[in-house]
Amino acid sequence: xxxxxxxxCSLESSSRxxxxxxxxxxxxxxxxxVELEDWNCCGATAYFSVKETVSLAVSARNLALAERAExxxxxxxxxxxxxxxxxxHMLEGNTELSDKINEALGAxxxxxxxxxxxxxxxxxxxxxxxLEKIRDAVKVPLDGFAIAPYYGCQIARGESSFDDSEDPVxxxxxxxxxxxxxxxxxxxxxxxxxxxxxxxxxxxVRLVADLMRCAQENGAHLILTTCPMCHANLDLHxxxxxxxxxxxxxxxxxxxxxxxxxxxxxxxxxLGFDLNYIPIDQRLKDLIQRTTEVTHA
Amino acid sequence: xxxxxxxxxxxxxxxxxxxxALRKAFLQRIHDIPGGEKLHRCIQCGTCxxxxxxxxAMDLMPRELIAHxxxxxxxxxxxxxxxxxxxxxxxxxERCPQGIRVTDIIYSLKRLAIDSNITLEHDGAHKxxxxxxxxxxxxxxxxxxxxxxxxYLRTNPLxxxxxxxxxxxxxxxxxxTFAPPRVEKALKDIRTIIxxxxxxxxxxxxxxxxxxxxxxGYRAIDKVSSRSSKSPSTTE
Numbered sequence: 024x025x026x027x028x029x030x031x032c033s034l035e036s037s038s039r040x041x042x043x044x045x046x047x048x049x050x051x052x053x054x055x056x057v058e059l060e061d062w063n064c065c066g067a068t069a070y071f072s073v074k075e076t077v078s079l080a081v082s083a084r085n086l087a088l089a090e091r092a093e094x095x096x097x098x099x100x101x102x103x104x105x106x107x108x109x110x111x112h113m114l115e116g117n118t119e120l121s122d123k124i125n126e127a128l129g130a131x132x133x134x135x136x137x138x139x140x141x142x143x144x145x146x147x148x149x150x151x152x153x154l155e156k157i158r159d160a161v162k163v164p165l166d167g168f169a170i171a172p173y174y175g176c177q178i179a180r181g182e183s184s185f186d187d188s189e190d191p192v193x194x195x196x197x198x199x200x201x202x203x204x205x206x207x208x209x210x211x212x213x214x215x216x217x218x219x220x221x222x223x224x225x226x227x228v229r230l231v232a233d234l235m236r237c238a239q240e241n242g243a244h245l246i247l248t249t250c251p252m253c254h255a256n257l258d259l260h261x262x263x264x265x266x267x268x269x270x271x272x273x274x275x276x277x278x279x280x281x282x283x284x285x286x287x288x289x290x291x292x293x294l295g296f297d298l299n300y301i302p303i304d305q306r307l308k309d310l311i312q313r314t315t316e317v318t319h320a
Numbered sequence: 321x322x323x324x325x326x327x328x329x330x331x332x333x334x335x336x337x338x339x340x341a342l343r344k345a346f347l348q349r350i351h352d353i354p355g356g357e358k359l360h361r362c363i364q365c366g367t368c369x370x371x372x373x374x375x376x377a378m379d380l381m382p383r384e385l386i387a388h389x390x391x392x393x394x395x396x397x398x399x400x401x402x403x404x405x406x407x408x409x410x411x412x413x414e415r416c417p418q419g420i421r422v423t424d425i426i427y428s429l430k431r432l433a434i435d436s437n438i439t440l441e442h443d444g445a446h447k448x449x450x451x452x453x454x455x456x457x458x459x460x461x462x463x464x465x466x467x468x469x470x471x472y473l474r475t476n477p478l479x480x481x482x483x484x485x486x487x488x489x490x491x492x493x494x495x496x497t498f499a500p501p502r503v504e505k506a507l508k509d510i511r512t513i514i515x516x517x518x519x520x521x522x523x524x525x526x527x528x529x530x531x532x533x534x535x536x537g538y539r540a541i542d543k544v545s546s547r548s549s550k551s552p553s554t555t556e
Contacts, residue, residue, distance in 0.1 A: 061506035069452035080517035116354025176409030214409035
């Protein structure tokens with residue numbers, strides 16, 4: 024199967040391990056990703072807070088490019104996924120707006136008729152590939168790994184309908200298939216604070232501390248996420264978090280594709296495990312060791 | 321603290337000019353959101369405030385935003401921290417029993433605040449999205465380092481020093497890109513689209529010259545829900 028790939032700005036720099044691990048996992052499962060040529064920023068929450076029509080037009084350009092290629096668009100970043108989906112729905116629900124956006128796109132001979140499906144890689148893996156096939160592809164089972172599945176606030180909410188908005192289960196299902204143990208984690212869809220980490224740090228730090236406490240007290244070895252913003256907030260600000268939650272242990276947060284890749288036997292150096300700020304813990308080191316043995320055997 | 325609104329000094333049923341202009345602009349923005357007119361269904365149950373992960377830090381609870389709108393007091397809303405504290409997690413929208421798109425309404429309020437030059441006095445949160453827009457208009461993609469640098473330089477340069485060690489660690493891991501992003505061929509296209517869309521943007525301020533009582537509360541929204549009327553803000 025082939026998809027149009029929309030990496031988004033974060034995956035080009037701060038979350039480049041999400042990009043590399045996603046590409047590796049998709050290749051390993053025979054899914055083809057064709058990166059949209061010259062894609063532009065989706066607008067994120069920020070552009071939408073300043074200008075409505077312009078931000079929708081900017082976002083719609085990516086949809087128009089995917090429509091021209093007649094492909095579903097895969098957007099791994101939660102914010103990109105939500106904004107692209109939102110654009111699609113807003114244009115669908117408001118013809119006046121849709122006409123305006125198409126007029127702006129028309130200036131460069133593009134148009135968006137509303138035929139693109141915006142997909143999240145997690146949903147593609149579970150629905151299009153299927154858990155059976157993934158189970159068959161597992162090289163190194165994640166036996167005994169205790170995971171806190173952190174979906175972040177956006178991918179199950181808003182216009183998205185693939186999973187339950189209060190208690191999403193796609194990541195739980197995927198990783199129990201790989202042999203991991205999913206811990207009780209009621210903060211699955213709780214907000215990490217997003218950009219508040221830069222605008223109101225003292226507030227965002229409390230949200231991150233809540234997440235860390237929840238994962239830690241329920242015995243998680245690591246937190247898995249689907250979102251670059253969540254990853255940055257959980258990985259980079261441990262020292263600040265310790266001011267409000269002094270017992271915070273360095274619990275590593277990884278993108279779900281990184282651990283999935285490891286289970287599929289992809290060499291760790293291609294998955295970017297060494298790029299986190301919080302150092303890698305012993306349990307994961309052992310797993311990486313096992314993967315190396317399997318892949319070299 | 322929410323500044324005392326000009327509304328409080330006026331005869332009930334009469335709105336000051338500025339408030340009426342803001343109200344018209346707000347209703348027009350709500351009009352653009354599919355399902356935006358559901359705002360009039362609010363039963364003030366407070367599910368939004370209870371679901372919001374940052375309501376504890378807000379000066380106006382999300383529920384109170386709608387209450388203030390009904391009371392004809394949009395200006396207080398635009399002065400509040402609340403709209404800039406919203407991190408857009410959609411918990412309120414997801415749980416609203418009346419299907420009100422609270423997050424989208426807060427987005428419209430942010431835009432309205434920027435368009436009417438109402439900004440936070442002591443915090444710089446409203447500057448971040450505007451810097452972001454400048455970067456996208458210039459490069460077509462976000463430049464994380466540029467965004468952070470510009471934001472801290474404009475709001476709190478000392479923060480740059482605090483962030484220095486983190487920045488170094490990120491640099492070592494090549495998780496920071498120094499050069500701004502380059503969209504190879506299409507940058508011209510992106511700028512053309514932005515320039516065209518700019519012309520079609522919702523007008524910044526709709527001002528009506530005469531002074532007359534404007535509709536407050538439920539009736540104001542009822543006018544928007546009838547999509548047939550060209551101007552959502554004509555007084556009957």
